[in-house]
Amino acid sequence: MKTRLWVIAEITIIFVLLTLPGNRFHTPSNWFKGLPIDKLVHMVLFGSLAISFFCHFEQSTFPFLKTVRAKAYVLIFCILYGIGMEFYQKYFVPSRGFEVADMLADAIGALLALPIFTWLLNKSIIKKS
Secondary structure, eight states: OHHHHHHHHHHHHHHHHHHSOGGGSOOOOGGGTTSOHHHHHHHHHHHHHHHHHHHHHHTOSOGGGGSHHHHHHHHHHHHHHHHHHHHHHHHHSTTOOOOHHHHHHHHHHHHHHHHHHHHHHHTTSSOOO
């Protein structure tokens, strides 16, 4: 139950963060100049979302949620959610742009979540049910 609520909360948090108007963000200081902070944030958000789904599925009593197919569906969902959010920003969020690079960062974050989750599971950092 806790993990399901966390997944829903994370989907909501991502939506809220990605729908804030672009003029609400400050330009990074000189220390961050040249670093793709925006892309790293996208990777972390969508990687975290995928890991939250994986954890929820791992704690489920339904065996089919622990399959490779279920993990593939999670990755597809996260990638499509990232693409959808870019289109939402383009048409409905003032001063936010449409960036293919953001979509790629979302997808990379989600895809990197699978080996990270597997590593955490094998190290028993995440409990198997």
